Amino acid sequence: MNTKSRFKPVKQNQKVFRASDPLQAVLQWGVNFMMNELSQVERPTLLLPVHFKAYSKTKIHNHQFNTSDLPMKFKFKEYCPIVLVDLRERFGVDADQYLYSLAGAEPIPVEANGKSGASFYMTHDKRFIVKSMSKIEVDLMHNILPLYHTYIVETSARTLLPQYVGMYRITVDNVETYLLVQRNVFSATHEVQEKYDLKGSTVQRSADGEEIAKGGATLKDNDLRTRNRKLYLGNDIKEQLIATLERDTAFLAKLKLMDYSFLVGIHRTSKGEEPIDQDVDVYSLPSSSEEHDEVYFVAIIDVLTVYGAKKKAAHTAKTMKHGVHAEISTVHPEHYRSRFLEFINTIVE
Amino acid sequence: MNTKSRFKPVKQNQKVFRASDPLQAVLQWGVNFMMNELSQVERPTLLLPVHFKAYSKTKIHNHQFNTSDLPMKFKFKEYCPIVLVDLRERFGVDADQYLYSLAGAEPIPVEANGKSGASFYMTHDKRFIVKSMSKIEVDLMHNILPLYHTYIVETSARTLLPQYVGMYRITVDNVETYLLVQRNVFSATHEVQEKYDLKGSTVQRSADGEEIAKGGATLKDNDLRTRNRKLYLGNDIKEQLIATLERDTAFLAKLKLMDYSFLVGIHRTSKGEEPIDQDVDVYSLPSSSEEHDEVYFVAIIDVLTVYGAKKKAAHTAKTMKHGVHAEISTVHPEHYRSRFLEFINTIVE
Numbered sequence: 001m002n003t004k005s006r007f008k009p010v011k012q013n014q015k016v017f018r019a020s021d022p023l024q025a026v027l028q029w030g031v032n033f034m035m036n037e038l039s040q041v042e043r044p045t046l047l048l049p050v051h052f053k054a055y056s057k058t059k060i061h062n063h064q065f066n067t068s069d070l071p072m073k074f075k076f077k078e079y080c081p082i083v084l085v086d087l088r089e090r091f092g093v094d095a096d097q098y099l100y101s102l103a104g105a106e107p108i109p110v111e112a113n114g115k116s117g118a119s120f121y122m123t124h125d126k127r128f129i130v131k132s133m134s135k136i137e138v139d140l141m142h143n144i145l146p147l148y149h150t151y152i153v154e155t156s157a158r159t160l161l162p163q164y165v166g167m168y169r170i171t172v173d174n175v176e177t178y179l180l181v182q183r184n185v186f187s188a189t190h191e192v193q194e195k196y197d198l199k200g201s202t203v204q205r206s207a208d209g210e211e212i213a214k215g216g217a218t219l220k221d222n223d224l225r226t227r228n229r230k231l232y233l234g235n236d237i238k239e240q241l242i243a244t245l246e247r248d249t250a251f252l253a254k255l256k257l258m259d260y261s262f263l264v265g266i267h268r269t270s271k272g273e274e275p276i277d278q279d280v281d282v283y284s285l286p287s288s289s290e291e292h293d294e295v296y297f298v299a300i301i302d303v304l305t306v307y308g309a310k311k312k313a314a315h316t317a318k319t320m321k322h323g324v325h326a327e328i329s330t331v332h333p334e335h336y337r338s339r340f341l342e343f344i345n346t347i348v349e
Numbered sequence: 350m351n352t353k354s355r356f357k358p359v360k361q362n363q364k365v366f367r368a369s370d371p372l373q374a375v376l377q378w379g380v381n382f383m384m385n386e387l388s389q390v391e392r393p394t395l396l397l398p399v400h401f402k403a404y405s406k407t408k409i410h411n412h413q414f415n416t417s418d419l420p421m422k423f424k425f426k427e428y429c430p431i432v433l434v435d436l437r438e439r440f441g442v443d444a445d446q447y448l449y450s451l452a453g454a455e456p457i458p459v460e461a462n463g464k465s466g467a468s469f470y471m472t473h474d475k476r477f478i479v480k481s482m483s484k485i486e487v488d489l490m491h492n493i494l495p496l497y498h499t500y501i502v503e504t505s506a507r508t509l510l511p512q513y514v515g516m517y518r519i520t521v522d523n524v525e526t527y528l529l530v531q532r533n534v535f536s537a538t539h540e541v542q543e544k545y546d547l548k549g550s551t552v553q554r555s556a557d558g559e560e561i562a563k564g565g566a567t568l569k570d571n572d573l574r575t576r577n578r579k580l581y582l583g584n585d586i587k588e589q590l591i592a593t594l595e596r597d598t599a600f601l602a603k604l605k606l607m608d609y610s611f612l613v614g615i616h617r618t619s620k621g622e623e624p625i626d627q628d629v630d631v632y633s634l635p636s637s638s639e640e641h642d643e644v645y646f647v648a649i650i651d652v653l654t655v656y657g658a659k660k661k662a663a664h665t666a667k668t669m670k671h672g673v674h675a676e677i678s679t680v681h682p683e684h685y686r687s688r689f690l691e692f693i694n695t696i697v698e
Contacts, residue, residue: 037415040415041415042417053412053413054411054413055411055413056411056412056415057408057409057411057412059406059409060405060407060408061405061408062404062406063402063403063404063405064404065403065404065431066389066390081414
């Protein structure tokens with residue numbers, strides 16, 4: 001053999017899981033494909049403006065080949081691949097882990113958020129959320145990504161903002177689906193018994209009675225007020241939390257983003273259970289109260305609404321089950337922010 | 350981690366070599382890509398007619414991504430991928446070895462055959478020949494592949510026909526290039542000091558005087574006659590060789606294929622050199638003569654000329670440096686075959 005050749009390509013010897021849903025199968029194929037491509041690409045020393053406009057498009061047409069698991073024709077596009085590699089690293093997401101999470105087994109469908117009409121999946125290992133986006137949200141992501149990336153660098157990724165780790169377009173049967181992958185706020189190992197989606201508003205901020213009766217519903221501001229629910233963090237952690245939220249929401253307000261939520265999950269600790277691994281469950285905060293043996297998972301979610309563009313974006317979403325309430329959409333981002341922070345301040349002790 | 354998921358996708362951790370020539374770079378990319386795809390595909394128990402019509406097409410468009418080594422846009426098509434996997438196995442070509450040969454390092458350009466205008470490459474490890482084809486030859490390959498495959502199965506691959514192991518189309522800058530990969534007749538380790546391309550004809554069957562003077566020329570029928578060159582195989586091996594050639598050429602004549610050559614390479618054994626590994630150099634035959642301490646590499650090559658279609662095919666080839674001599678193209682395949690066999694019979698002892 002030629003000893004001069006330094007590189008030996010490696011054949012993949014294990015199978016990529018193929019989901020039964022064509023969209024999921026193509027997502028798994030595409031993530032696996034792109035992770036292999038990325039392993040071959042030289043990383044730039046510095047991210048440049050061009051990397052925020054980059055993409056990689058692949059179009060497959062198989063005839064009598066490999067069609068038992070995949071559609072005969074499909075397209076896969078990754079947006080800003082080098083930027084997302086960089087973000088994954090900054091968020092401590094290992095490439096092999098990411099590939100395993102996204103392509104290792106069938107994802108878990110999550111009940112969609114009624115308002116946005118977006119579809120949700122959790123990866124099989126519950127580490128990441130895969131959410132469909134509108135084209136408008138894809139454009140918005142491209143607009144905010146350079147500043148978002150700078151913010152992640154400046155804060156050393158110590159933020160409660162969504163951790164974006166993948167952005168894709170999948171085309172099956174000529175239908176384009178845009179997907180955004182972000183870290184799951186909740187834990188794969190420690191179940192959440194109560195969860196809240198909080199905005200600091202009171203209008204239309206109660207969970208549906210039927211939903212609550214069924215159990216597992218995401219409760220809202222008014223439900224929390226009614227129950228007089230608090231998060232018991234203690235002064236030190238509360239101070240850090242509020243400081244982080246102030247910085248994060250200032251960043252969002254600068255981008256004129258609003259209508260985001262504070263997602264809260266509460267895990268009641270059982271005796272003898274494994275402690276939380278904070279490197280994995282990065283959004284977890286321990287209770288400081290002896291009466292409340294709990295762990296909280298908290299983060300800011302659903303940040304992709306621009307002041308003024310909300311109605312348009314909401315209309316673009318494929319399914320629009322409910323109208324958008326006027327009260328929220330006319331609030332200014334700075335006003336939204338202060339009301340949001342004020343409310344969180346009242347619920348944390 | 351979810352212990353239910355049996356499959357763990359594997360990220361490729363080593364680099365695929367990227368040739369400086371875009372065509373070669375895409376070939377290496379494509380072979381690597383398809384070998385990964387093939388490792389994911391269920392193999393059918395039986396090859397069916399549909400597998401001989403199958404293909405896999407990939408179209409890449411990268412924007413500001415991965416363009417230092419690869420064209421921004423290119424297409425890669427593999428023909429009959431499952432059939433070729435099967436042929437590689439029957440020819441004892443290991444998948445990892447094939448990938449390493451095709452994609453492990455820069456290929457070696459080989460001086461093109463003047464008549465066909467085809468371009469030739471040897472893989473960096475000299476195990477395979479990559480040769481450009483015309484579209485007509487691609488169609489012909491599709492026509493003969495089912496019978497060729499059956500023949501390989503029936504003979505347990507004990508044949509001196511070309512061992513076809515890959516068939517691709519590459520599109521760069523909207524130019525389509527068809528490539529056929531076959532096993533190299535000669536050895537990667539044991540140099541050939543004399544080589545002959547023999548057809549059993551006498552007309553225009555002398556190597557160019559200048560070429561001979563330069564050294565390393567491929568000599569022809571008349572040169573062999575002039576030198577009174579013989580292959581000293583001994584009765585047993587001669588008998589086997591002739592039997593194999595009779596069977597192989599009968600197969601070719603049945604397909605109306607003609608104008609093929611008997612390629613002969615002669616390696617003069619040096620004292621103390623490593624012996625030939627017959628599992629690697631499958632076309633090698635030892636000399637039986639004590640006076641001639643040689644190894645012969647012999648095979649039938651250039652079989653893709655159909656009786657009657659020759660002129661058309663020759664015209665289609667991109668560069669046609671010389672005219673096609675009438676004497677050859679009007680010979681009937683059965684006549685061509687008997688003259689071919691008769692001639693070889695006279696040169697083997």
